[in-house]
Structure formats: structure tokens, C-alpha cells
Amino acid sequence: MEDLATKIIPLVQMLIPGFITTMIFYWLADVKKPGQFERTVQALIGTGIITLVVSGIELLVKYIGAHWFVLGPWTSQAESAWGVGLAILLGLGLAFASNHDYLYRVARKWGLTSRASYPEWIYAFRKREGQSVVLTLLDGRRLFGYPAVWPTDPSDGHFLITQPCWMDEQNEWVEMPGIESYLISNVDVYLVEFLEREE
Known part of the structure; x- marks a missing residue:
């Protein structure tokens, strides 16, 4: 049982940014909440995107430190802080775009859809x-x-x-x-x- 807990806790910690993003989005956006499974899949996708962006930020910070000035060491706490910060910004940004129909407006203009980001x-x-x-x-x-x-x-x-x-x-x-x-x-x-x- 302890072995299972030691494996699950790091996994949950890794997925927190995606869950924060989906939680904020569904709190603020005027959209129908999907089922738990679909929200979990969305959280996994959000975590993947945030992880890629945090990896890019890590490379950028290390490059700046190697060529100009050192901002500080890149630690797991810094990585987690960037992940949570980006999750909050992503959730707020997606909710704002959804509530103002920005993304779907562009998609309608390009002929990709005829729908709006919220119900008719x-x-x-x-x-x-x-x-x-x-x-x-x-x-x-x-x-x-x-x-x-x-x-x-x-x-x-x-x-x-x-x-x-x-x-x-x-x-x-x-x-x-x-x-x-x-x-x-x-x-x-x-x-x-x-x-x-x-x-």
C-alpha cells in the first residue's frame, strides 16, 4: 500500500497544473461541464502543454543565466511555481476567450466551424x-x-x-x-x- 502511495502522489503532483486549468475554466466559462472522464483527459492535455512551456522557460532561463546574468538556480520548486502560474493564466485566458467568443470567432472566419464557444x-x-x-x-x-x-x-x-x-x-x-x-x-x-x- 505504501508503495502505491509513493507512486501515485508524484503523479498527482505532476497533473495538478492541468486540473487547475480545467477547474478555473469551468468555474468561469459559460459552457456545459462535460463528464469526469472528459475533464480528466482535458486536464492531462493541459498538463502536457504546460509541461512543454515550462521546459521552454527552463531552457530560456538557463540560456540567460549562461550568457547575461543569473536569476537563481532552477529547482523543482521553481518548476512547480511556473507550472501552477501558467495553469492559472491558461485557465483564466481560456475562460476569457470562451466568454468573449474569440477563438470560435476566428474559427468561423476561417470556415472551420459555424458554432460559437457557448450555446446558442x-x-x-x-x-x-x-x-x-x-x-x-x-x-x-x-x-x-x-x-x-x-x-x-x-x-x-x-x-x-x-x-x-x-x-x-x-x-x-x-x-x-x-x-x-x-x-x-x-x-x-x-x-x-x-x-x-x-x-
Whole structure:
């Protein structure tokens, strides 16, 4: 049993950067979390990439030390610190790129895909951020307003609609004095209409 622990602990320590990267990415990105096996494979790939980059940094630091000035000895602690630092930066960078659709935008431009980095539901709201919407509820009522918050999943969550107005039977907007916002459950919404931006 002790022999197994001495073999597993170094392996887990080696894989920590990849797990840090995937953990940060899935905490911050608006993407569906895959199963545990797929996340483990992604962590292994992340660890491989980070290990290659750390090896390059080690060569660069040693070259600088041999030709210009010494920054300090390259130790296993320095290697681990670089690995964890790069894992954090990689996780933050991937989450930022995913939330702003940077990588998929380039891929769409090159004709490699037609998808966005997040689901169509989130893409629709993000591309129309600041626009007013009309929510048609299951009971036929219609609510106009600005979505301050919208659900990340089309099957659950809530809309926070600010500056709300209801539409009456004559298709006239009824002001709601004193009401700042409504919290509407997504399961009660039949249709979302995005209104054109006012100039």
C-alpha cells in the first residue's frame, strides 16, 4: 500500500497544473461541464502543454543565466511555481476567450466551424446585450423590459427584467409605476422577442 502511495502522489503532483486549468475554466466559462472522464483527459492535455512551456522557460532561463546574468538556480520548486502560474493564466485566458467568443470567432472566419464557444441561447443574449426584449409567457401575457440577467440554460433559471411594462389586450404598454424589476422563471416563458436597437 505504501508503495502505491509513493507512486501515485508524484503523479498527482505532476497533473495538478492541468486540473487547475480545467477547474478555473469551468468555474468561469459559460459552457456545459462535460463528464469526469472528459475533464480528466482535458486536464492531462493541459498538463502536457504546460509541461512543454515550462521546459521552454527552463531552457530560456538557463540560456540567460549562461550568457547575461543569473536569476537563481532552477529547482523543482521553481518548476512547480511556473507550472501552477501558467495553469492559472491558461485557465483564466481560456475562460476569457470562451466568454468573449474569440477563438470560435476566428474559427468561423476561417470556415472551420459555424458554432460559437457557448450555446446558442447564451450567444443570442450576449450578441444583443443592452437591447430590450418582450417575454411572452405561457399564459399569453407579454412583458417588455431590459434583461439585466438571463438564464444560462434554456430549461431553467430566471430572467431579471428591469424597467418592466406589461402589454394589455389592445397591444398597449401599461407602465408599472414603483416596480423596478421582475424576476421571471424561465419555465414560465414561451417566447423571447428581441426588439431592434433604438438609435
